[in-house]
Amino acid sequence: MSSHNSTYNPTNPVEKWLDDRLPLVRFGKEHLLDYPTPKNLNYWWTGGAILTFMLGVQIVTGIVLAMHYTPQIGLAFDSVEHIRRDINGGRIIQATHAVGASMFFAAVYLHIFRGLYFGSYKAPREILWILGVIIFLLMMATAFMGYVLPWGQMSFWAAAVITNIFAAIPVVGDPILQLLRGGFAVDNPTLNRFFSLHYLLPFIIAAVVGLHIWALHVPGNNNPIGVEVKSERDTVPFHPFYTMKDFFAIVVFCIPFAWFVFYAPDILGHPDNYIQANPLVTPPHIVPEWYFLPFYAILRAIDFNFILDSKLLGVIFFGGSILILFFLPWLDTSKVRSGTFRPAFKWFYWVFVANFILLTWYGAQTPDMKIIGSFTVADTSKLSVLYYFGYFIVILPLLGRFEKPRPLPNSISEAVLPASATH
Amino acid sequence: MIKITTILAAGLMALGLAVPAMAQEHETIHIERQPWSFGGIFGKYDEHQLQRGFQVFREVCASCHSARLMAFRNLSEEGGPGFSEEQVKALAAEYTVNDPEAEGGTRKALPSDRWPGTGQSDADLAAAFGMVPPDLSVMAKARSISSPFPQWVFNYFTTYSEGGPDYIHALLMGYEETPPEGVEVPEGKFYNHVFPGHAIGMPPPLADGQVAYAGEDGAAAPAEMLTAEQYSTDVSAFLMWMAEPHLNAQKAAGFRVLAFLIVFAVLMWFVKQRLWRKVH
Numbered sequence: 150m151s152s153h154n155s156t157y158n159p160t161n162p163v164e165k166w167l168d169d170r171l172p173l174v175r176f177g178k179e180h181l182l183d184y185p186t187p188k189n190l191n192y193w194w195t196g197g198a199i200l201t202f203m204l205g206v207q208i209v210t211g212i213v214l215a216m217h218y219t220p221q222i223g224l225a226f227d228s229v230e231h232i233r234r235d236i237n238g239g240r241i242i243q244a245t246h247a248v249g250a251s252m253f254f255a256a257v258y259l260h261i262f263r264g265l266y267f268g269s270y271k272a273p274r275e276i277l278w279i280l281g282v283i284i285f286l287l288m289m290a291t292a293f294m295g296y297v298l299p300w301g302q303m304s305f306w307a308a309a310v311i312t313n314i315f316a317a318i319p320v321v322g323d324p325i326l327q328l329l330r331g332g333f334a335v336d337n338p339t340l341n342r343f344f345s346l347h348y349l350l351p352f353i354i355a356a357v358v359g360l361h362i363w364a365l366h367v368p369g370n371n372n373p374i375g376v377e378v379k380s381e382r383d384t385v386p387f388h389p390f391y392t393m394k395d396f397f398a399i400v401v402f403c404i405p406f407a408w409f410v411f412y413a414p415d416i417l418g419h420p421d422n423y424i425q426a427n428p429l430v431t432p433p434h435i436v437p438e439w440y441f442l443p444f445y446a447i448l449r450a451i452d453f454n455f456i457l458d459s460k461l462l463g464v465i466f467f468g469g470s471i472l473i474l475f476f477l478p479w480l481d482t483s484k485v486r487s488g489t490f491r492p493a494f495k496w497f498y499w500v501f502v503a504n505f506i507l508l509t510w511y512g513a514q515t516p517d518m519k520i521i522g523s524f525t526v527a528d529t530s531k532l533s534v535l536y537y538f539g540y541f542i543v544i545l546p547l548l549g550r551f552e553k554p555r556p557l558p559n560s561i562s563e564a565v566l567p568a569s570a571t572h
Numbered sequence: 573m574i575k576i577t578t579i580l581a582a583g584l585m586a587l588g589l590a591v592p593a594m595a596q597e598h599e600t601i602h603i604e605r606q607p608w609s610f611g612g613i614f615g616k617y618d619e620h621q622l623q624r625g626f627q628v629f630r631e632v633c634a635s636c637h638s639a640r641l642m643a644f645r646n647l648s649e650e651g652g653p654g655f656s657e658e659q660v661k662a663l664a665a666e667y668t669v670n671d672p673e674a675e676g677g678t679r680k681a682l683p684s685d686r687w688p689g690t691g692q693s694d695a696d697l698a699a700a701f702g703m704v705p706p707d708l709s710v711m712a713k714a715r716s717i718s719s720p721f722p723q724w725v726f727n728y729f730t731t732y733s734e735g736g737p738d739y740i741h742a743l744l745m746g747y748e749e750t751p752p753e754g755v756e757v758p759e760g761k762f763y764n765h766v767f768p769g770h771a772i773g774m775p776p777p778l779a780d781g782q783v784a785y786a787g788e789d790g791a792a793a794p795a796e797m798l799t800a801e802q803y804s805t806d807v808s809a810f811l812m813w814m815a816e817p818h819l820n821a822q823k824a825a826g827f828r829v830l831a832f833l834i835v836f837a838v839l840m841w842f843v844k845q846r847l848w849r850k851v852h
Contacts, residue, residue, distance in 0.1 A: 241825065328648060400840050401837050415713060424714045
């Protein structure tokens with residue numbers, strides 16, 4: 150499908166001249182307009198367009214904010230307030246950027262879980278998936294550093310706690326810690342380098358998104374039934390069919406986005422970040438932003454020594470919880486892509502989703518909070534960590550061997566047509 | 573295909589796992605939510621309340637607390653207490669600010685100046701209260717109240733963002749002259765059942781009749797307005813405005829934006845449907 154024939158025929162001499170030298174228009178026509186897309190994609194497949202839109206929103210609002218922000222520990226907090234108070238439309242731009250981070254992660258989680266359900270990571274889309282995991286990692290780094298910039302109490306203490314995680318790595322831990330902080334403690338050099346990197350990383354994300362789309366356009370889209378495109382009958386051109394469908398999805402996505410931006414811009418944040426950073430006062434309860442909570446819960450759940458020190462073990466599980474996604478294409482042994490045709494997989498998948506939500510909730514609680522009887526968050530969250538890793542390491546490899554999938558339709562058209570007869 | 577029912581089932585499973593935990597949540601201080609005029613999606617500040625709140629802030633709070641992010645000019649800006657520019661000019665002129673370029677290093681404040689602070693040195697304040705009283709500029713956003721499950725879920729739909737003023741109002745009314753039995757309050761501290769740890773350095777700041785509100789035509793306000801309860805409500809509203817001065821404009825813009833998005837979404841739905849009819 151990557152080698153579909155180009156239908157671009159430059160008509161006037163200027164277009165011809167350009168096409169012989171830099172076939173930009175041809176490229177755009179092939180990849181943005183004519184790109185053959187399976188005709189059975191549902192709304193879970195609008196995530197890519199929504200995420201591209203969100204990246205754009207974050208870059209544009211971020212560039213405007215950077216025009217007014219001062220990365221210096223004595224001035225950073227007040228400069229963010231200056232943006233909110235004195236810049237024309239500043240409160241809305243700042244709120245869009247802050248809420249935008251949450252909406253970006255909400256969309257990326259839906260996108261990832263879509264891929265997990267429909268087996269979008271399976272051959273021949275392993276590279277596509279791996280690039281996605283890299284984007285996710287870059288997003289986490291960018292969001293974390295961005296959260297530090299307002300230099301509130303949560304900013305400062307999040308920076309202290311998260312950079313400190315690296316100190317647990319043997320031998321290189323301390324040098325890494327000092328490199329991240331630009332010194333022994335979180336201070337002005339930390340803020341400066343975080344600002345610099347926070348401005349840089351989104352453009353690297355944009356580049357990896359380019360690769361991600363390239364890697365998508367080589368094998369073509371996966372689709373809800375997971376059966377590869379067999380003929381032209383199975384596809385529609387990307388434009389106008391999916392451009393308009395994606396556009397519709399983006400507008401709908403903007404409704405809750407605007408709801409938070411205009412009516413409750415701080416509801417997803419923490420009030421402590423309205424207190425200027427103070428290295429001498431530790432907040433009673435340090436919590437990361439909601440989108441880091443599942444991984445934070447995994448980090449905290451490892452509070453015991455097992456061969457290794459608990460601190461290092463926690464870091465291994467914390468890092469491993471994301472790194473394991475890189476190996477997912479080879480851990481899942483089932484040949485069937487779509488969860489729709491995998492009766493047993495479905496159950497494990499939805500338990501995995503519920504477990505992930507539960508981990509999010511655990512991450513926001515204090516570890517000593519009682520759950521059932523005398524069992525605390527620290528105890529029960531270990532079960533969730535076990536299931537999280539068990540899903541990838543035990544369930545998916547074994548399920549492919551023992552599960553009997555339902556019969557697959559012969560082609561996308563065959564799956565689509567009977568249903569459309571009832572329309 | 574992912575069915576809505578399956579998603580709901582997953583959500584319910586997560587809830588089912590979480591609910592027994594919720595029942596055992598830590599004991600938290602219950603704080604009553606107030607009916608603020610600026611709550612909800614159509615919320616707006618009440619000018620008169622902000623003016624009263626400013627009077628309480630100026631006569632009571634500002635003697636010990638700074639508010640470095642508020643400028644005098646803010647007081648005459650749209651969506652605020654609605655003072656006239658002349659009133660603000662006259663008000664600013666009552667204060668002196670440091671200015672190295674002025675003769676003698678000080679001059680009368682201008683509307684463009686920030687709130688000048690308490691006039692007392694940090695060292696004096698720290699000696700009096702055990703710490704420098706915190707700046708109040710964004711205090712109403714730096715505090716909140718905890719919402720137990722399932723209330724915090726509803727907060728996203730009701731856009732509840734008034735935890736700050738609710739907390740401040742409760743704190744100002746939370747003093748008890750005699751602490752409960754068995755509670756030791758350290759020297760120089762006061763018992764407040766809302767404050768975390770209950771021992772607060774701030775003496776009870778408000779008493780009935782303390783601030784003389786002026787009614788219409790300069791006559792004295794009716795006695796039922798001159799209560800500590802009323803003062804604490806008014807000053808909490810004022811602190812919210814100080815922390816979020818563009819709230820009125822923001823909410824009004826939000827209504828227009830959402831109305832546009834909803835109409836646009838409906839139109840895009842028809843565009844998409846019409847296009848795809850050919851495919852199905």
